[in-house]
Amino acid sequence: MKKFTFILLLVAMTVIAGCGGNGDEGGAGEDSIKIIAAHNQTSPENPYQDGLLKFKEVAEEESDGAIEVEVHAGTIGTEESELVEKLQTGGADVVLVSPGFMTQTGIDEVNLFALPYLFTSYDHWEQTVDGEVGEEMATIINEESNNDFRIVGYWSAGVRHYYGKQPLESMDDLNGLTMRTQTSGVVANYWKETGAVPTSVAWGELYQALQQDVVDSAENAYPYFVQQNHHTTDNGKYITETGHDYTTRFLLVNGNEFDNYTEEQQEILLNAAEESVKAEREALYKQEDEYKQQAIDDGAEVNEIDRQPFIDLAKPFQDQAAEDMGVEDLLEKIRDNQ
CATH class of the missing domain: 3.40.190.170 (Bacterial extracellular solute-binding protein, family 7)
Structure with a gap:
């Protein structure tokens, strides 16, 4: 730094x-x-x-x-x-x-x-x-x-996870679920490929959208969606740690x-x-753990999932997006940093 x-x-x-x-x-x-x-x-x-x-x-x-x-x-x-x-x-x-x-x-x-x-x-x-x-x-x-x-x-802004009206046990559970996320670009295309339906909702309106069944699910990091009490709604109480975005x-x-x-x-x-x-x-690093525990204490259910199918699906998206943006060399440097 x-x-x-x-x-x-x-x-x-x-x-x-x-x-x-x-x-x-x-x-x-x-x-x-x-x-x-x-x-x-x-x-x-x-x-x-x-x-x-x-x-x-x-x-x-x-x-x-x-x-x-x-x-x-x-x-x-x-x-x-x-x-x-x-x-x-x-x-x-x-x-x-x-x-x-x-x-x-x-x-x-x-x-x-x-x-x-x-x-x-x-x-x-x-x-x-x-x-x-x-x-x-x-x-x-x-x-x-x-x-x-x-x-x-x-x-x-933390590690983003799925949260919705039902837990995810496999990628198939996303089929047909509306998800508040980006509605265009590589992020949207990725979630479409999983079977989810990307849906646009302003951040300030998301609590109400989850509460009123406007969307089935969303994705964000613990310090942000727990602060907004999204986990207390029927459509936000099941958190699956997909860890799809640092x-x-x-x-x-x-x-x-x-x-x-x-x-x-x-x-x-x-x-x-x-x-x-x-x-x-x-x-941020401190609040990740604190707000996860708060969500659990408030009654939210947290589960883990095998991320490998999600990772395998993401790789060709990364390759194509990097080629489209002309940053293949940067993508390779990022992968080499692992």
Whole structure:
């Protein structure tokens, strides 16, 4: 992770060298700035909030208050598409988004990180995003967005599992089940192949959709669906640990705005981003176990399943998607990291 942040810092310093007005004379102590940092989760008790609060703490402390950070938990957008738009238009300075929403900006390569069963463990995921593959993806995003988006850290939203109105004993149990998930792209195509019916429901409306039988099932990580009490509904009480996605989330800044900060401000913000990555991951890993236990205590039923048929089904999807995106080399590097 330090290597990744150091490279980002070098990129930032290189840009500064060619920009007027951002030399050594300026500093965070001389020019005050206000940073709007936002995520889409409405509950403040989640890893996203922990990460952004750490970002705020470090940025404000290291700048002696010259950098003010205002953290928004779903208050300026509960949909990631809203946050991406606000980052582009100046309504936010730091946002957290998933690969799926980044593809809506035309950067298809980021969908690599959303492929089912791409990662086998958190160690595998960390080695990937904190290493060469993460660096290459950051470069792709920055270049293809014309510097509108710059990654300053990789966060996780946990390991996603199935939960629904019935447990899964085999893949056949998914036949005909409506599932709240992505409704287009490789993720949707994968779930269609399992027999499920991908269905679109806004996150904020999913509890009611499960309660009122609008959808039969959904998929997400324990810290998120348990916080929203999805496991207390009839259509969410059976949790099968499919472990199909060790999720990746991008902590983004607007590169063009970032380049206007002084060298000292940039360094402070990158340090804050690095510390936020540590804080968010630590909170997430801890909450995985805590919220699983809460779900069980609340009466949810948890079972394991033989994942190998799901993994075997996912491999050709990964191969084809990587070929379509032109990132076969990155896919092979990810597999080599196992």
